[in-house]
Amino acid sequence: MSHPQPAVPGSASGEIELKPISRVAPEKPLRDVMDGAHRMEIKCLDHGFVALVDAMPRLVPEGQTADAAIVQAARVSYGQGTKQVSEDRGLIRYLLRHRHTTPFEMVEFKFHIAMPIFIARQWIRHRTANVNEYSARYSIVPDRFYTPSMEAIRKQSTGNRQGGEETFTIDGSDPDQSATAAAFLDYLHDAEAQYQKYLSLTQRGVSRELARMGLPVNVYTEWYWKCDLHNILRFLSLRMDTHAQLEIREFAQAMFRLLEPIVPVTMEAWRDYELESIHLSKGEIDAIRAHQHGVAPELSTQNKREAAEWAAKRALLNLQPPA
Template identity: 40%
Template sequence: MTDARTLYPLGDQLGSVTLIQHAGDDKMIANAARVSFGGDSDAPLNARDEKLIRYLLRHQHGSPFEHNMITFKVICPIFVDRQWVRHRAGVSKNETSGRYVEQQERNFQPPSFRRQAPSNRQASVEDDGTLDQAEAARVWEEAWKAAYGAYQTLLGLSVTREQARGVLPQSLYTESYYTFNVRSLLHFIGLRDHDGAQYEMRLYARALAELAEPLFPVTFREWRALVAEQAH
């Protein structure tokens, strides 16, 4: 079932995105648009298809980009997943259940900490050297150990998993199948691999883009060109 299974580990922090399956291609996008005038065909992708895809992206014709799908298996911290699930249209999800299984000892620990941005209340900036990275890492690790220890203690006291998980932090890794179509995927990447997004979220958005781009190369090329223009 899962012919394509490209592992895309996100650094050494356990998080990963794996391509599980996909269907559709650039030609299918062109064909779905061409049904408007009975022009769909089995011929290979040509220059007119590429021009059409460019046109569709620039004129907000979104529906031809829905006749395809990409499924990813995603392992990410809960605080990332909670941003992810804000995207509803054209996104399907199944996730590990903390009611059903004992949560594994899998904790996201930031490889480096950032400072609060001075002006933008919801942003961060790189450490200018004044942040005590070692101490922050020590506090984080200790907090994780205390939390996971409390979880184990509660389970040992026979507390049900569905309650006990309440003490586990949002840095806990969770595991999901996520299915997108190209329309919902580009929307997601556009908002989540963006200056305004949290760095940890951006890494995931970029991983999705890198895995999906070879499957829909013309669409991604034209979409990136459009995004670059709009940024100016």
């Protein structure tokens, strides 16, 4: 049975006639922002890596960087108004300072990453990325486990419940500490020994989706991770920060190093206005003002953590602590 065609405005036949595609050649020759590389990789931890596998824009006019896509998008929104901040670098720095974020979303990067599962759990919290992960239901988990070197085993922090800080003394001067560090590595090796059981149980017919349950969280997983630059900067702010776990910081720093030559103007601005900047609360500004009038720069707070944060900022600003 034939159905009547829905009426399409402007078309007697019901079909829309599209005009031909017009192709516009670039004004200048184009260059690949990855300089022709198939992937650009930095190794992390013992078996991990961050590899940049693609970028948008991939091609930019010769003499430019991928920062050009941010400027291009911003100029649409500002139009003639950009004449006031006519220079591209100035415009990008202005956008970043004023949190005009959407132009930064016009640039995207795709990474291939291998990291231990406990790091992947932290990473996946960054929800704005597109992720496709290795399936341990479909395939056997490779035999790769993260083991920190003995010198790098950290003690529980006393000031921060969520962190580790100084490492164990393993030079023999404190036998207790050496023994504890060695016991920690034994504990990891015991967990890894489960891998042979995992393999043999899958060979005896246990499904991979169940057999994996006994594997420890220091086993490596892999994913493709695609994200826009605005949200990558947010990821880097949180994960390059000293409050983030050391292991994920290594991955974040590797990502920063890969992107720095591709979007150098943005990364320089982000370094200036975010990474190496500090935010001041009203109370902190009041304390600085008081200090200028000869009063000790004291923050009025009962909160220990806020007081410690102020002490760190005060040291950075070279303000004398209260007597």
